[in-house]
Amino acid sequence: MxxxxxxxxxxxxxxxxxxxxxxxxxxxxxxxxxxxxxxxxxxxxxxxxxxxxxxxxxxxxxxxxxxxxxxxxxxxxxxxxxxxxxxxxxxxxxxxxxxxxxxxxxxxxxxxxxxxxxxxxxxxxxxxxxxxxxxxxxxxxxxxxxxxxxxxxxxxxxxxxxxxxxxxxxNSGPDFKGVYNIYNRSLRLFDANVQEVEEGIAFDDVNNPDLEKYIGEDADTLREELELVxxxxxxxxxxxxxxxxxxxxxxxxxxxxxxxxxxxxxxxxxAPFPRPSYTEEREIKPDETTFSGFVFKIHANIDPNHRSRIAFVKICSGKFERNKVYKHIRSGKTVRISSPTAFMASQKEVIDEAYPGDIIGVPDNGNFIIGDTLTEGEEVHFKGLPSFSPELFRFIENADPMKSKQLAKGVDQLMEEGVAQLFTSNFNGRKIIGTVGQLQFEVIQYRLEHEYGAKCRFENLSMHKACWIECDDKKVLDEFKKRKHQKMATDKRGRDVFMADSGFILQMAQDEFKDIKFHFTSEF
CATH class of the missing domain: 3.40.50.300 (P-loop containing nucleotide triphosphate hydrolases)
Known part of the structure; x- marks a missing residue:
């Protein structure tokens, strides 16, 4: 083919x-x-x-x-x-x-x-x-x-x-008798005791009196409703x-x-076959012969027996080949992927090639982050993979001093997965976890304990928003960071983040420092 x-x-x-x-x-x-x-x-x-x-x-x-x-x-x-x-x-x-x-x-x-x-x-x-x-x-x-x-x-x-x-x-509920397929004109009858799929009954003309044989007095209602449709x-x-x-x-x-x-x-x-993807530089069509793809997800410990991390790569163009050398755009290095995998939920199998539209798993030792691009050499950057500004914040503390190494490794890997976001306070060096939902804290705690053997506890932190800041004028940026020192932090990539206590404080900061750009997603 x-x-x-x-x-x-x-x-x-x-x-x-x-x-x-x-x-x-x-x-x-x-x-x-x-x-x-x-x-x-x-x-x-x-x-x-x-x-x-x-x-x-x-x-x-x-x-x-x-x-x-x-x-x-x-x-x-x-x-x-x-x-x-x-x-x-x-x-x-x-x-x-x-x-x-x-x-x-x-x-x-x-x-x-x-x-x-x-x-x-x-x-x-x-x-x-x-x-x-x-x-x-x-x-x-x-x-x-x-x-x-x-x-x-x-x-x-x-x-x-x-x-x-x-x-x-x-009908529906206890009276549910089935569905009429308008697309290919066939009738399929429902039987709660039968879960094997049976062929639908070809039924071109719903006005055919035979319909009554199958669904009785509901035939007239079906005809009326189909006419309405x-x-x-x-x-x-x-x-x-x-x-x-x-x-x-x-x-x-x-x-x-x-x-x-x-x-x-x-x-x-x-449904459509693979569509063009968009990078900051240009549109990439799936039928281009050179390979390109991006990392949209990272997952640690799919197999609990092996502390492995997998980067999920969506192939956007060209043919991916095992053991071929590709360029990792963010780092500028080349990578050779010797055991790419295809997925069937938690089961994986090594593959030799993959095509646009496919999702492959690439073993990851911490080289990849979400949004990374792989190509045959062309410098392109896929867009549309932001991290959102978190809405809930907690200080994370080590609950078992003997396991500080495991905790640091676990937090690091879970953050790379995009499970939540990690900030380090410039004021006191404490680690802050930001999430969009309460349940994420439970997942982090559970996974740290069961996958990394580390225990943590969370301390409440009353915070309204974390926003990434940037400014063309270094003097203005330095002045802002000096004035807001207690509320400044850095994210995992070392970028400046302003932690605003309330919507009012955020508004005041925006009004006072007009030259500073405040971003509410990490993609800017």
Whole structure:
């Protein structure tokens, strides 16, 4: 198969949702179709005991939530599919935002009873900003759900995107009978006792009296609703979807593996293959022959038996080859990657080559940070991978003086992963951890103890915002740092950070020092 054909058969997408909308369950069912797993690992009532395939950190199994992005690849109908399953919990949204820079399209999972929730809106804003094509999967139809038309109205209003149903549910909850696939005109009936996927019943004409045989008195309601769908919603236009202006909608129940195949079959046909990426210097097209890629995530200890760190690299152009020498742009050094891996959640296999759209794992001894670029020599810098200004702050203290080395190493590696941000106070040299959510502190404490054998404790720190500062006039910058010495810190890369106690103090500083630029993301 040629280089261009390999690119065109790639589908790299992220699955995002509000917590508990069924995102990880949907991921597992997609993996079942790809033959990547033989039995789903997550059964709702048994999740903590069993753990989902895509949740590979111990704390995720215990809490029954995803706190890191998992990458999984599999083959389906001659397509190479790469899924990035993201954390739904808002305390880990930074990981999700960064993951969205590495995908070409997104599936948003919505709970049919709860509708659009706040976290879903935030994630949609990121997709809109990047013009990422979006498919909506309305999940949990096996439970009582909102009226489908009202739900679609809510999706359009809250997510600010036009919708077009490509399948339609027949009732919900105890009366749920199945879905009619509008896209390929077939009927699929729901049976809670059957989780094997059966072929849909071809049904070109819903006015055919045979429909009553399958769904009884609900046939008339389905006909009316489908007529309404055709009258109210625009024809499905693939180009509108690819531009990010139209979201096709599918209905089903991931837990019962129902409606998932319709979603996957339509997805591989309409979803985009790898799209151009943007660097500060120029646009990079996937079909360029020279290799380029960027690090969007770093993860330590995927395998608890080996203290290994892996950098997740998204390939943007050219063909990646094992053992070839590439340039690490930030350091200016060359690197030879002898054991690149492809992922199936926590299982990894060494690969010899990879193509645009693929995500590879590169063993990392501390050489990489998030946002690093690898090329065959061209000096380019990928953009769109910021760290956000944290909202919660704690001093971190060593709880076991015998383990100070382990603590320092653990904190260093977790910060490189982008789990949280580390600042060092210029005033007293104390280490400050900044996060966007309370749960991150628990994850840090847990992982330090269980992965590095180090114990820490946190001390409260009342702080409003951390902002990165810069100024062309060194004299002005020095004066600011002198005046605000007690509130100054440096981040991991040695950049100046102003720690403002309150919004009022921040505003005062901005008004007084007009020449200083205050940045609320680390990318500037």
């Amino acid at each position: 040629g280089f261009i054909e390999e690119i065109k058969r790639r589908r790299t997408f992220g699955i995002v949702s509000h917590p508990d909308a069924g995102k990880t369950t949907l991921t597992e069912k997609l993996l079942l179709f790809g033959g990547a797993i033989r039995v789903a690992g997550a059964v709702k009532s048994n999740k903590i005991k069993k753990g989902a395939t895509s949740d590979f950190m111990e704390i995720e199994r215990q809490r029954g939530i995803s706190v890191a992005t998992s990458v999984m690849g599999f083959e389906y109908r001659n397509y190479k599919i790469n899924i990035l399953d993201t954390p739904g919990h808002q305390d880990f949204q930074e990981d999700t935002f960064r993951t969205l820079t590495a995908v070409d399209s997104v599936i948003i999972v919505i709970d049919a009873a709860k509708g659009v929730e706040p976290q879903t809106e935030k994630l949609m804003n990121v997709c809109r900003m990047r013009k990422t094509p979006v498919i909506v999967f309305v999940n949990k139809l096996d439970r009582p759900a909102q009226d489908s038309f009202e739900l679609l109205d809510e999706i359009e209003k809250q997510l600010k995107i036009s919708t077009r149903p490509l399948s339609w549910p027949i 055709e009258g109210v919603y625009p024809e499905f236009d693939v180009n509108e979807y690819l531009k990010g202006d139209l979201a096709p909608v599918f209905f089903g129940s991931a837990l019962y593996n129902f409606g998932v195949q319709e979603l996957l079959d339509s997805f591989v046909e309409i």
